[in-house]
Amino acid sequence: DIQMTQSPSSLSASVGDRVTITCRASQSISTFLNWYQQKSGKAPELLIFAASSLQGGVPSRFSGSGSGTDFSLTISSLQPEDSATYYCQHGYSTLPFTFGPGTKVAIK
């Protein structure tokens, strides 16, 4: 299985701050990396697919980058509604699909 790790596991930042979450795959997955946002008590929602493509309707303050084994999700100006847990997921052809353990983002 491809193992996914994320750092940090949690963070607290102020409104307007730039926030970056990193995700690492245990083997190269090209750009087959997706990011999801999960708010408390809700289902996850797709933010970014293929490492850097913004899903329709997602605010432009979210961006993704990376390739190979190292990826990042950046929120350029943190907003109160961004309080959530963020998960990365590999979409590589090597099944099973696996998710990172999540990064919990809190607003100071």
Place this chain on the structure above:
Amino acid sequence: QLQLQESGPGLVKPSETLSLTCTVSGGSISSSSYYWGWIRQPPGKGLEWIGRIYYSGSTNYSPSLKSRVTISVDTSKNQFSLKLSSVTAADTAVYYCARVVATIKEGDWFDPWGQGTLVTVSS
């Protein structure tokens, strides 16, 4: 707008079989561009992929669950289903169904998701 909705018992006894159905509305489950999948999340924990099915009935399962999982599709009802046998307390989780967008050039991702349904395994 495509929507998915899980349904099924919220309480299952240990050693019995968990059965859930996902009803797809606003689009056809027979679309050649997509798979349909199940993901679960134990309370307070992360996400675990269970498996996926194509409208033709072709399936892929997580190796860790493969011996106990069956995913099936009913195109006439626009539904797909999950059966997990011999459940234990470790199978207590919120179970989500989702459309799997499968591409050659960009990989696979899950979108949209159903709202999820909590299944508790307890006697």
